Amino acid sequence: MRSDSPDRRGSSRRRRMLVHLRLAAGLDAGPLRRRVDRCRSRALVAAWLAMVLCTAGAGLAAVLLYGSAAAEAGRTATRLHHVAAVVRSEPVQADLTSAGSPAGGYRAQATWTYPAGHTVTDEAPVPSTASAGDRVQVWVDGAGRAAAGPRSTADIVATTGFLVLGGWATAALVCAVAYGLRRSRLECRAEDEWQDDWAVVEPTWTGRAGGRNGAAD
Structure with a gap:
């Protein structure tokens, strides 16, 4: 059993696309074209064009959203300070509403010195694998208080991807539904036109209205 090669299938799709483009532009006006x-x-x-525009728009939105988030993370980093701290307790999963806690992160008692000569012991975001006595890096504000650090590149990419893909999927669904409804209406119209044409041709074709058989029923 012979199967079509990818090149042949691709060529067939291109030919069909060209036929549709010519029809859409009114360049194919053969007698069988309705x-x-x-x-x-x-x-x-x-x-097709709507999907291309949706894809291009999604790409542009991704660039703009990522750039804005990355710029904001940079501004946040300039307002904060990354200092060394010593973990004093075992990490516990942070309440998502806790100030200075990244979503799904961990917090522990830690001690750090900032500004110079000012030692602080307080809860701060720490890695989940940290243990008492480990040295970690924490973000603090100008007064030495623990603060949520700037968003990581991975977080920015994940959030941007989620938003952009969600928006693209929604737009694609709208396009698909709109096309499906339009195609359904056109199919109904084509069927009605075929029935009308057949009502004219059928008597002559079957001879029931004085056609080749010469007599009506």
Whole structure:
């Protein structure tokens, strides 16, 4: 059993696309081409263009969102200080509403010195693998208080990807539904037109209205 090669399938898709483009542009006006055929091709081409625009828009939105978030993280980093601290207790999972705690992060008692000569012992975000006595890096504000650090690149990428993909999927779904509704209406119109044409041709074809058989029923 012979199967089509990827090159052959790709060539077939390109030919079909070219046919639809010619129909949509009104360049293929053969006797078998109906107005509803052009409308179907135009609907398909419009759906293609909408998906291309959605994809381009999603790419632009990703660049803008990532750039904005990265810039904000940079500004946050300039207002804070990264200092060495000594962990004093075992880490516990932070309440998501706790100030200075990243979502899903861990906190522990830790001691650090900032500003110079000012020693602070307080809760601070720490790695989940930290143990008492470990040295870690914590973010503090100008007064030496523990603070939530700037967003990491991984967090920015994940959030941007989630937002952009969600928006793209929603737009793609809207395009698909709109195209499906339009195609369904065009199929109904094509069926009605076929029935009307057949009502004219069928008596002559079957001879029931004085056609080749010469007599009506």
